[in-house]
Amino acid sequence: MAAEPQSQAMSEPLLKVTGVTKRFGGFTALEQVDLSVARGERLGLIGPNGSGKSTLVNCISGTLRNEEGSIRFAGHDLGREPPHRRVRLGLARSFQIPKPFGSMSVLDNLRIPLLYAARKHGKLGPGQIVDEAMNVLRQVGLQDKAHAMSGGLTQVDMRKLELARAVAARPALLISDEAMAGLSASEVDDMLALLLTLKERGVAVIMIEHVMRAVMKFSDRIAVLVAGRKIADGDPQSIVNNAEVVTAYLGE
């Protein structure tokens, strides 16, 4: 599972979000948000409900169009690129509410990104696709359910599948949108373990999470969104001690 070729410009961060603004009618969901992620970096993105975290993810992955600002990824201006092109460039995401391909088996769910997105990194034979899919399933602990229909999975397994499908796209940057909500402590540890193995392959991760234990353990850096604005961005310790963050996020 190679990341993007190393030959790409190293001077620029992998992801560079500059002045992104998104409005829904009169409501400003994101206002002048800047964010950057370096290759292999682990960024935690936190904020209260409705602060714009998912909207930002949607703008980065292309399922929403931002009205202002620019998003650059791996040397490309994502401007008007449709989401499937962004995945092929190496920008994969998981969904907060799992969206499995319900008529397919768990294994077939992973075939889709392997056929359509991972192809960019060299064409895979049918045997390789199954091998690779099983590999990813083992990492999330779904190998025994490879042939089960994904529509009938439990919520927990659907979240694992959601993450597995994003990993199967062989991303250089993976955005995990609340993959751990509702999971037990040991399942959170499993998911963290998976996300940490990505680090070894040089995959950058943006983790959106409410499980603070996980965010603190995982992140090199944390950014905080409140009401569509980024109010803090720094190493985990400084975020915890930031008075503004504590007020906005944890309450007075």
Added chain:
Amino acid sequence: MRNRTFAVVTFAIAIALIAATRLITNDYVFSAAYTVLQFIVLATAWNILGGYTGYVNFGSAAFFAVGAYTTVFLNKSLHLPLPALIATGTIVAGLLGLGVGYLTLRMRGVYFAIATLALAVVLFTFVVNWDYVGGARGAYILQPREVPFGFPRYVHLLYATMVLMAAFALVVARAIERSFIGRGLAAIRDDEVAAECAGVPTLRLKLFSATVSGALMGMAGTTLPLYLSYVEPTAAFNLSYAVNSIAMPLIGGMMTWLGPLIGAVLLGTVQQVVQVTVSSEWNLFIVGVLLVAFVTLAPNGIMGWVDAWRRSRSHRP
């Protein structure tokens, strides 16, 4: 089975079907078989967009009629031979399909279905008012006097053509289903946003699916004017084409190429039998009753029911 093997087997069966019916002298058998085969093409074509991709098309009659009226137009203006008529009608209906594919950019679900229904009404009105192709009066098309390939009558040739069209439609549908395109279409059907975010170029695949689906439906209509010798808008745009192309895959199963085939043979045959033994007025009633029965009792059709049964057997120790 590999695609090529499947194609060889299918066309071998088709040729055997053509050869076998040369022994039959009763013309009714041909016309009944022609109708059932026509529904195999329509159901198979509908299923590429409706079943594989998940976009319900209520305007099948429009595509079918576009094929038929392309034949009427070209027969009158250029006197083209049969293969050219079929090819042109298929292409024109394919282009209409491409146009409908662009509708999927803004519409899905019920809205898409209603838009395709509206398309059929618009085209119907257009044809009714187009005098060159006969308008509301309809147009007569004379079957050529000489019948090629030693067929005893022209209806035999049309029957043989329809057998080959059905074989062609099945081979195309199965090839799409088994390819990476088929998997992409299934992903779109299950969740379009998730498909796009897994790297599937959803718009391109939807345009492809709508074009192929429309082209095959139009192909089924190209021989209608010659078969009837007379075509008028209410016949070409008949509601029964739209209803049957949805009902047959639904009853047979929409996930694979086999479902529409089973549904078309079953429903098509039942309709033919009812038409002879009871009355033609009861046709759509029968379709309606079967549809309600299947939607409530076996929502995944006969194939879905068979799959469930097989799975329950294989899980038993």
